[in-house]
Amino acid sequence: MPKKKKGPLHTVETVGLDVLEDTLSFYIRSINIALSRDLDDRLEGLDVARGTGKITTLLLVDSHPGIRPSVIAQLIMRDRSAMGRLVDQMIEHDLLTREAAAxxxxxxxxxxxxxxxxxxxxVRKIATKQSSDFFAGVPEEDQKRLLDILRRVYRRTVGLGQ
Amino acid sequence: MPKKKKGPLHTVETVGLDVLEDTLSFYIRSINIALSRDLDDRLEGLDVARGTGKITTLLLVDSHPGIRPSVIAQLIMRDRSAMGRLVDQMIEHDLLTREAAAxxxxxxxxxxxxxxxxxxxxVRKIATKQSSDFFAGVPEEDQKRLLDILRRVYRRTVGLGQ
DNA sequence: GGAAAATAGTTGCTTTTGTCCATCAAAAGT
DNA sequence: ACTTTTGATGGACAAAAGCAACTATTTTCC
Structure with missing residues (x-):
């Protein structure tokens, strides 16, 4: 009979997650934290640290010249005031310009x-690299399917037809 | 020939998400926001508002009596000082008690x-209900698979063997 | 044509949150 | 015995998010 090891009853390895084990919100929240930190590391010193929406804003403005702040705000689910401040920051960093709409x-x-x-x-490279890194070990097909589901949930949440 | 509608070039309906369209982080982040807000609504007035880890803590303590703050901290990826404050709050709300470990x-x-x-x-009811609501329209099998993948990613991230 | 309502953006304010750092006590390793 | 980890606490600080109020423009609709 193995010697009784003294120590805490519940350790990180042994605890179950209760009902959260089968719940979306817990994983999403946790993975979000992990993903954000990891992304911050990868963006080290890149002027776009702290992913509060800067990345999305940057890419959207780049691929949709003339896009409006309010449109981005909806896509990243923030209110206009937060968006405004975000744009301010990015302009200060000389990443964007702001003009009156014609x-x-x-x-x-x-x-x-x-x-x-x-x-x-x-950033494009970094973002896609990160995604594939996190998916390490997950079959290609499953990755696609996962993204598909998330995309659908996202679009519905933002209020876009499927 | 249809009349030219005046209006912005890029609207929420027409913009693509660039590279983020196929990237984990964007969806995770967005869905996390949506999920958190939704959960807050559902927890309205329930003493455990603002899901900063209170829910996980509550459930874990309930199903693992005697569990230590530091273990929970690891699972929800927060540092001990934040965890301590969380516990303080919950004790004030008379949800938990704290004893010295034997x-x-x-x-x-x-x-x-x-x-x-x-x-x-x-909370258990609410959390599972929310999860299935967000999964509305997603086939059972896909749900399972999605949770499976997320679970794997999560466990690896926290540092648990697969 | 003109009043009323909606939309885009800005600003100020408050609250929350998380992080960093130092400190203290106990335990484990050497 | 000593040094190094580990668990917990407290203070200070900065970032961020949400709200509400306000201006300016545009759209709606009577």
Whole structure:
């Protein structure tokens, strides 16, 4: 009979997650934390640290010149004031420019700068690399399926038809 | 020929997500936001609002009496000081109690209160309900597979053997 | 044509949260 | 005995998110 090891009853290895074991929210939340930290590390010093939406904003402005802040806000589920501040930051870092929209006096159009475009290229690589790293060991087919499901859930949540 | 509709070039419906379209982090982040807000709504007034780890803590303490704060901290990926404050809050709300661990003078064991146990029962229902609501329209089999993948990624991230 | 409602954006404020750092006590390893 | 980890606490600080109020423009609709 093995010697009784003294120590805590419940350790990280032995505890079950209760009902959370089969629940979306727990995993999503945890993985989100892990993913964010990891991304911060990978973006070290890249002017776009702390993924509060900067990455999405950067890429969207790069691929959709003239896009409006409010559109991005909806996509990243933030309110306009937060979005405004985000844009301020990025302009200070010389990643974007802001112009009045031609057709609507209330709105603005965002445009990428040279520096922003360069950064966008790097960020694209990093983001896709991270994704595939986290998927290490998961069969290609499952990856696709997972992304598919998440995409569907996301689109429904944001209020886009499937 | 259809009349040219004036309006912004890029709308929420028409923009693509660039490279993020196929990237884990974006969806995880967004869905996390949506999920958190939704959960807050469902937990309205339930003493465990704002899901910063309270839910996980509550359930874990309920199903693992005597569990230590530091173990929970690891599972929810927070540092001990944040965890301590979390426990403080929950003790104030009379959901938990804190005792010195019998076998280790530094450590504590957490225990659930009556009130906490009652809340845990409600929270379990709410959490599973939310999960299935978000999965609406996704075939059972895919749900299982998705959770499976997320579980694997999570366990690896926290540092548990597969 | 004009009043009312909706939309885009900005600003200020408050609250929450998380992180960093130092400290202290106990345990484990040498 | 000593040094090094580990568990927990407290303070200070910074980032971030949510709210509400306000301006300016546009759209709606009577």
């Amino acid at each position: 057709d609507d006096g209330r709105a603005q159009g965002l445009h990428i700068t040279e520096k922003g475009a360069g950064l966008a290229r790097k | 076998d280790d003078g530094r450590a504590q064991g957490l225990h659930i209160t009556e009130k906490g146990a009652g809340l845990a029962r409600k």
